[in-house]
Amino acid sequence: MCDTCGCSSEGGAVLRRPGSEGWHVHLHDGNHGHHHHEHDGHGHHNHHDAHDHHGHQHDTREGQRVVMEQDVLLQNNLLAERNRGWFEGRGVLALNLLSSPGSGKTTLLEKTIPWLGDDCPAAVIEGDQQTMRDAERIDALGVPVIQVNTGTGCHLDAAMVGRAAKEMELPRGAVLFIENVGNLVCPALFDLGEAxxxxxxxxxxxxxxxxxxxxxxQEADICILNKTDLLPYVAFDVERCKENAMKVNHRLGWFEVSAATGEGMEAWIAWLHQQIEAQKA
Known part of the structure; x- marks a missing residue:
């Protein structure tokens, strides 16, 4: 059980590579910090209720949760810093893509990667609870991809990403897209070492x-509004959405695209090229 968000990581995550039948790497719970058990000085599990010196009971559940959450995030952040150094040392631009399910992350990648050209090598880490569907779609583009199946886990963490990246042959100057598990809550809390x-x-x-x-x-650097080709058919106010986003984070970069039709992709790709060149410098 993840002490930060409550998701279960029982059995650990599994790395898989499209086209490599039988190839998989198990990431056990102890490797990525999801399990943190606390014991008292006598070797017994701490219970939710504690007694003071007068014998009164006090509920300590909230305090334990705060401590355990801090511990999980601390361990993750230490690994994230290692990832960040590893990426920077190789001139790799790592981008963490986050969204709710069905926003079009994979379609956006399918349309983005061919636009990058041969001088901007790309690689992808796919995060999903089950299946290799998205990894297989990316594999069809001919770029390195590894699937991270999190089981019942609801987010990628730094250990998963670090291990997956090391299983890939990332050329210097590559852009690494990390497609996180579809979820707008927990993935925001976990630094993966991304730029x-x-x-x-x-x-x-x-x-x-x-x-x-x-x-x-608040945590995002860029917001991409996708599926703009559907605007004539849905009750969606683009300016209101942008205004709401800027209220939360006034530094947020903003792009409006339709990955399906290609509308607006030029501005997104131009920005991406700028970031890749800056990473190489």
């Missing part, structure tokens, strides 16, 4: 998304 967080929302989700999930938008 930037990019949150993707679609016009089918409602223009109040930034207000309902503020932590994600």
């Amino acid at each position: 930037m967080k990019i949150v993707i929302i679609s016009v089918t989700e409602g223009d109040d998304k930034p207000l309902k999930y503020p932590t994600m938008f």
